[in-house]
Amino acid sequence: MLEEGLLADTNDAAKRSLYDITTFGEILIDFTWQGVNEDGQTLFAQNPGGAPANVAVAVAKLGGHTAFIGKAGKDMHGEFLKSVLEKENVETEGMLLDEKYFTTLAFVNIDENGERTFSFARKPGADTRMEKEEIDVDILDKTHIFHVGSLSLTEQPARDTTHYAIRRAKEKGSIISYDPNYRASLWKDEETAKKQMRSLVPYVDIMKISDEETKLLTDKESPEEATEILFRKGVKIIAVTLGSDGAYLYCKEGGVHIPGFVSKAVDTNGAGDSFWGGFLYCISKAGKRPEAFTMDELKEYVRFGNAVASLCVERKSAIPAMPELAQVEERMGR
Template identity: 75%
Template sequence: MAVNVTLGNGENPRYDITTFGEILIDFTSQGLNEDGQMIFARNPGGAPANVAVAAGKLGARTAFMGKAGKDMHGEFLRSVLNKEQVNTQGLILDEKYFTTLAFVNINEAGERTFSFARKPGADTRIEKEELSVDVLDYTNIFHVGSLSLTDQPARDTTFYAVKRAKSNGSIISYDPNYRASLWENEETAKHHMRSLIPHVDIMKISDEEVELLTDCKNVQDGAKELCRQGVKIAAVTLGSQGAYIHCKEGGCIVPGFASHVVDTNGAGDSFWGGFLYKVSTSGKRPDELSLETLAEYVRFGNAVASLCVEGRGAIPAMPDLLQVEKRLSL
């Protein structure tokens, strides 16, 4: 059932950014114990949840919508979001399904490989009738990923939520966040991940996802192709090199910040949380923002990401506004 909650004066709260999709546990490798066995640390994760926390830590009013299991992990995830002051009215804990788990191995360069326990995970079982409409209908930016497109009923629920939010004036944000092991094959992934693009206002992809999402070989052409399909702002993350941003005025690369990389988990999510935070504070629609302004927002996002990768885990490593401002001043 959809939940209706209002403020004491009878008005609905308005959120700067609401994110929808997977919330899960990242069991992140911590090296080997004295017996040579891998040690894993439990970290809260899931790209949409990471984005909500990243933006919230910077000062945005954020909410998360999705489903986890009513188990020790789901309870833990809800407590983490509450602690980070992300509204959890739209987070459902379901007794019938287990919280999705992701086992993450990190190499010496800080790069990750994933193994998922999700057959099915609770995040894939969310129905449109379960959505909290008083969150969905009152958000300035509505952000989704592509992991909610891998299975039904979450796929149909994602499209329903995006269309409803857009009809209510929300800016739609999308980060495909490709995870090959969660799809039947690459062609299926392409089909479903691309199907959401016509509904999107702002989109982020990594340089590794450019060809998958656009058939283009280079970053500039890929971003231009996304905008040709209706996206107003396209950003392509370039790892330590920063990010490329494209809008109707053209595009440019915005360099990253030097940082001591410990763990890249959550790097792209922290970047996007920072970027969306800046968009939310502008009070403007995406097509009203100049390339110069967007480049400033990308630089801000780069600073957020450069701090995130210096800590372990995604959510625990998200910086606050004071830390980001200090990094920007260097």
């Protein structure tokens, strides 16, 4: 149940919002494989990462007003991450640096096709230690769209904090956005992942999943079947990302496939986050309730997101590769 109080109309919420989009969850370091040196030693580059942080930056680069809520360690990595968000004009008042825990690290290997495999140092990572009392409600209560992932559900207390934040944001009239972003190695087992990832669906208005996550969320592999199930559960807009093939969109008018843009992938890290950042940017600027959008409007927003992602994968890393609005419009031929 939602906390007591009136559920504000989303249009009214948009008018009073200070932030177009606020994201909550993990922020971490991606140590990305860079090859070997002359002595045969493996080289890794320090890159800012974490899906919610990536989304916040993607929207900010396009011109949106964004905020990030979460926790990193008060260490060299946490200080670096906070400075990156500030440089990208993301509000960081809600980002805490905790002396008791270390910033989560992810070691990322990229194959010749740009695809990734992950190894995490998170035992525990600072991002999992966020308490609900530490949430900056001055930010949370004034955001048009509130976006979360599922990695904050892997451990306590971040799991309860995630549910608290979503309930509160929904009560205040925010549109709730969700990207499960499954990472198998961070869960006890697949059944636990399914249970926790599905626990947020009843609160969600708009949702992005990858074609690899459809079965985890719905027990159905095909995007067509999976999106219908999620829609019946109350999600009003669902996008399934299909890599270079674009995305499958489902809303009240049914489903449709929107092709992607041709690009030469160098690094797919952040591709889904950049796509969703582009889509959320369009939703935020429209200022409408999720159920009010037409298929034609949403198709154009997905096409915009596809363009953002196609530009992102042409450069290395995630946050440094996020494009600006002029670049996206050029890619779209505007």
